[in-house]
Amino acid sequence: MNTNKPWHSLTKEETFSEMGSSPVGLTNNEAEDRLVKIGPNEIQAVKRTSAWKILLEQFKNILILILLIATIISLFLGHGVESIAIGVIVLFAVVLGFVQEYRAERAIEALREMAAPTASVFRDGVEINIPSRDLVPGDVILLHTGDRIPADSRLLDAVNLQVVEAALTGESVPVEKHIQPLVGDDLPVGDRKNMVYAGTAATYGRGKAIVVATGMQTEFGKIAKLLQTIETGKTPLQINLDKVGTVLARAAIVVVALIVALGLVRGQPFIEMLIFGIALAVAVVPEALPAVVTISLAIGVQKMVKRNALIRKLPAVETLGSTSVICSDKTGTLTKDEMTVQQLFAGGQLFHVTGSGYDPIGEYKLSDETVVKPTKALIQMLTAAVLASDTQLVSSGEGSAKTWHIKGDPTEGALIVAASKAGLEKDQLDLTFPRLQEIPFSSETKRMTTLHQTPDGIIAYAKGAPEMILSSCDSILTPDGIKPLDEKTRQDVLSAALGMAEKALRVLAMANKQNATLENAQTGMTFL
Known part of the structure; x- marks a missing residue:
């Protein structure tokens, strides 16, 4: 196949x-x-990194190796206190790095295995739900x-x-x-x-x-x-630390050679001068440097975790911190895939909405940056937008770790978030004004219309392309109430929509109709 x-x-x-x-x-x-022949429907992860391998990776550092050699030499020379001190520092740096990277590996695996999705599939002609991997x-x-x-x-x-x-x-x-x-x-x-x-x-x-x-x-x-297949290279910090370690190692060898040579010239015993030279070489090594570097990187990792970013390798924090330029093409590949309402035109007024993403926190401002409470016209527009949408706004986590996301269309999600900033919650609106019928969106009509039961009877709400919504309207909501929609007003609305479009904004319009039926819901509407 x-x-x-x-x-x-x-x-x-x-x-x-x-x-x-x-x-x-x-x-x-x-x-x-x-x-059996093809295998499960899942992305094959690279081979799991064992704890031993993660631990051994911590020793692939010239400074750590030099310190280990210094520990052994100090112990051999009888300097027990110094060897223990150096050993503790090395152990601290190795254990801290190991613990951080081991926890990151396990967390990434947990994310990969979390909540296996299911799929609706026909088997033997019957619709069933099975794990997607099957x-x-x-x-x-x-x-x-x-x-x-x-x-x-x-x-x-x-x-x-x-x-x-x-x-x-x-x-x-x-x-x-x-x-x-x-x-x-x-x-x-x-x-x-x-x-x-x-x-x-x-x-x-x-x-x-x-x-x-x-x-x-x-x-x-x-x-x-x-x-x-991408090979992981060393970060600038790792390269520089390796250079420092190499220089120190060469310096230590030179010191030992000079001390021994000078001692022999002066007639000193060879073993005595060798021991003295090695002691000086050990003193050259900055014992605390690996620990200081590891602690600094670990602090950076913890700060990234608080921002919901898992760092698998400690040195990656330094690379990220060194980034000065991020290049992205016009498709916005590096965006968060979250749409946000920026402007609203309702009741003859233009409102600017603060906040970004799906976090329902923001304010409504006029063009002069004055913060205002949502007007009745704005509330009616947002109510129409929410009721004529199928998307849900949901949250996960608690406190500072609380995040918001949507289930459904990003455009509808942006409208629901904008409504939430004005105090309108979709769940409550759906309960208060239950949906009775709907005319779904299509590429031909470029709009969606829903009919809801309200205390004032059945009301139809529509959202869609401005030109399509306008063609269904014969009146408009103004600060002075509902007025007939004449040609001049129609052109003013289209001009406002064009102005938003010229700012690279995606533009939608809303409308409603009192005492509507499924047959007449999309005619004689009021533009909101």
């Missing part, structure tokens, strides 16, 4: 034929046979909003399916998927709109796909394989 074919250019029928599968998936027996090429899987894609797959069905591929391509905007074959065998990954890839996530819609690659054969696996 060849898993390297240009699957995006094949039809569904050709894909089934190549994979030896069918629309109802594989049988359990066939899947088990393929699992997927094999030829399996037919089902995808829903919020699902993480378990393996590289060719889409068979896609209903308004959108997938965030930021982890693979760097693009934070969800990609709309379809099932039509594409022309060109060498299309870039980001242009293969009929494919979904392991490590990405479905943020909207649903779909059905056939697995074409698993484990190390996936696009993610290929990246992991490249990373595993």
Whole structure:
């Protein structure tokens, strides 16, 4: 079975034929046979580093080796106190480095093994949930909003399916998927709109796909394989410490040779002069330097841990601290894949929103930087944005370690965070105004409309592209209440949207309608 074919250019029928599968998936027996032949669907980690290896790595330092030699010589010369002192310093530096790197290795392994994901798959024609690691090429899987894609797959069905591929391509905007074959065998990954890839996530819609690659054969696996072949070089600090150790070692040899030579010229006994020269050579070595360096790096590691960054090797902290320039291309590959609302235009006023990411902490300001409380018009707009969204804002951890993330579409997540900054919580709004029906987003309508039960009757809320929302409206919410939407006002709204777009902002509009039904929900709306 060849898993390297240009699957995006094949039809569904050709894909089934190549994979030896069918629309109802594989049988359990066939899947088990393929699992034995191909292996589990997981990224193969490099061989686990043993505790002994981590410990021995601490001795790959010229200064440590010199100090060990100095300890032995001091003990041999009868200087017990000095040898014990040097030995304690060496032991402290070695143990501290070992403990830090061992804990980092185990923490990384724990993260890798945490919560094995599952996948919805057809086996013997029946939909079941299995661990993602048990997927094999030829399996037919089902995808829903919020699902993480378990393996590289060719889409068979896609209903308004959108997938965030930021982890693979760097693009934070969800990609709309379809099932039509594409022309060109060498299309870039980001242009293969009929494919979904392991490590990405479905943020909207649903779909059905056939697995074409698993484990190390996936696009993610290929990246992991490249990373595993990278050779780790020494950091500037390690290089300089090695230079210092080398210089000290040579200096020690020179000192011993000079002392012995001068002593012999003066007629001193050879052994006596040798011992004296070695004692001076030991004095040259800065016993505390390795310990000071290790402690300094360990402090840096602890500070990084508090910022949720695991450092596997102590010297890596020094390399990170020496970084002065970070280069990134225009796709924003180094972004956090978190969208944030920057500006809101509601009730004839432009509001600026502070804060970044998904942390729901921020303020609303006017153009003159005056902090203001959200107006009624702003509250209505944010209510519409939240109710016409499916994404959830969730937190993990406690206290200073508390972090926020979303389950769903990044754009909807940004709207929900903006609403939370204004005191509007999605869970509470969903309970207060339960959703009755919805008209899902599509690439044709470029909007999503939901109908909710409220004390004032059924209200429809919509969000989408400004031009599409405006075309559904015949009135607009102003500081003086709801007014008819004339042509001049319509152009003013479009100009405001264009101004935001020119600042590289993604622009959405909201609207609502009182006493709505599913049939008339998207006509005669009020622009918010």
